[in-house]
Amino acid sequence: MSFEKTPGWFDWYAHPSKPLFRLPPGAVDAHCHVFGPGEVFPYAPERKYTPCDAGKEQLFALRDHLGFARNVIVQATCHGADNRALVDALCAAEGRARGVATVRRGVSDAELRELHAAGVRGVRFNFVKRLVDFTPRDELQEIARRIAPLGWHVVVYFEAADLPELWDFFTALPTIVVVDHMGRPDVSKPVDGPEFALFLKLLREHGNVWSKVTCPERLSVTGPRALDGERDAYRDVAPFARRLVEEFPDRVLWGTDWPHPNLKDHMPDDGLLVDFIPRIAPTPELQRKLLVDNPMRLYWS
Template identity: 35%
Template sequence: MSTAPEVRADCDPPARVPSQAARRLPAGTCDSHLHVFGPQARYPLDARRNYTPHECSLDDYRRVMRAIGVDRAVLVQPSVYGTDNSAMLDALRTGGAAFRGVAVLAPSTDDDALKDMHALGVRGIRLNLVNPQVVGEDEVLALLERLKRLGLAWHLQVLADMARDPGSLLPLCDKTDAPIVVDHMGELPPFAGKHPLFELLKSGRCWVKLSAPYRVSAESSPYRDVADLARRLADANPARALWGTDWPHTELHNGTPDAALLAELLALWFPDRATLEQICVTNPARIYEYPLEKTE
């Protein structure tokens, strides 16, 4: 346990009492992107971090799950913890079969640790190309090769600003045959024209998370300008689209979005129930290795 003094958060907190979603998502819906933070005394923050989050626990998130109709969820290792996955792994131990995880791993992580993480529900490694101060591309690719030799079918989750660097994923696609999952719509602008991400989706090489519309929108809530982008990304390959809340919506300074609204927006973007179920239930069951039946 750390004896360092707690550091005050420098971004806005999520709503502590989540709104109830008016439109219920399909049974078995998976929120493919969220983080947990704190307490700082137990899980100290990395000195190289770019922001300081509020403490947001698994119990806090479970209230969101109940409010918006989510049955499964994926805990993503945030950059503020570097390669110390303790908070995420402890949340997986507590959360049980409904939860999966995506880790940020040090190259020195041994085979037994990888197997233990897999048993807890970790199914991916995260590579951050926006804030690449933690682990480099070559180190992540070496870890993926080792996982492959161990028979662990993990994917590579990538945070990339594909608006600024459209070809950022192309070298990765040539260097690994692991599935590549792109965070937050690739951070494309709402009215993106022809872009390599659409072709990568069509080929089946990549998956995309229709998450965090507030990070790409030029408008305030309800982010109407993002609807067309989300539909185009899903239309490029409906079998490669995922959805996530990005709770607790870090690094925002003018208020945080309502998770219930984010769930309702997805239902508005995809009014066809079969498409919505594919994005919310079927696709995440494949990439995160859930049973197709609802997980209790």
């Protein structure tokens, strides 16, 4: 079965640079995806976009090139609740990957146990309206209750403007809640402004809420431009991510977001993304927590 990629969106960057920043031993890329290949793992009929194929072989090659030891592979919306591509990659990783799946209300206990055996440790709830259709909150709450005994967590993806209406739902979930991409703040606004302050309040008041300090390429206004030849891409995002890393060092995660779906203006160099890390986690201790201790505790303990 052949699929035609959504027009105007970039393929993943084929020749990433070698990072200047040396990752600590055991570092985890805690947010990445696999897409297809569509002829083997067809994309979901209800998808909002069709990506380029980006399979496990390419992901593992990038892992090794950048210097990571492990991956956390997150089910992408283009595959819906068909987790076969995810499970295939987890099995091929031989213990070096964990997964975050998408499941529906009708999933059986046996299916959840099979996903757990393959390496799945969480489910993702997506609230970004341009990417998914609405799912009733009671269905999501039921799924959260069912995965809690497995020790899984819930990953949530939303946009900053929607946090007030989602607050009560998030804080009622019976699991750890991991927020994708810092809740997508508007980085043209002040880091001390009311919008980001609300997100910080969520983490301060609810110790079960974690954040991924990921995707500067999606959030940045200044973009990947470098100044004076330095690798300082996405500099407008750094203050937001650094605030989270320094205030909540035991509840932050980092990942590449490879292969970067839905981007229209530029496709990031994953080597430059790795070099973003010491600008948001400036000390070896913070770097180890972000890249090793936190993801290992959440996904491998």
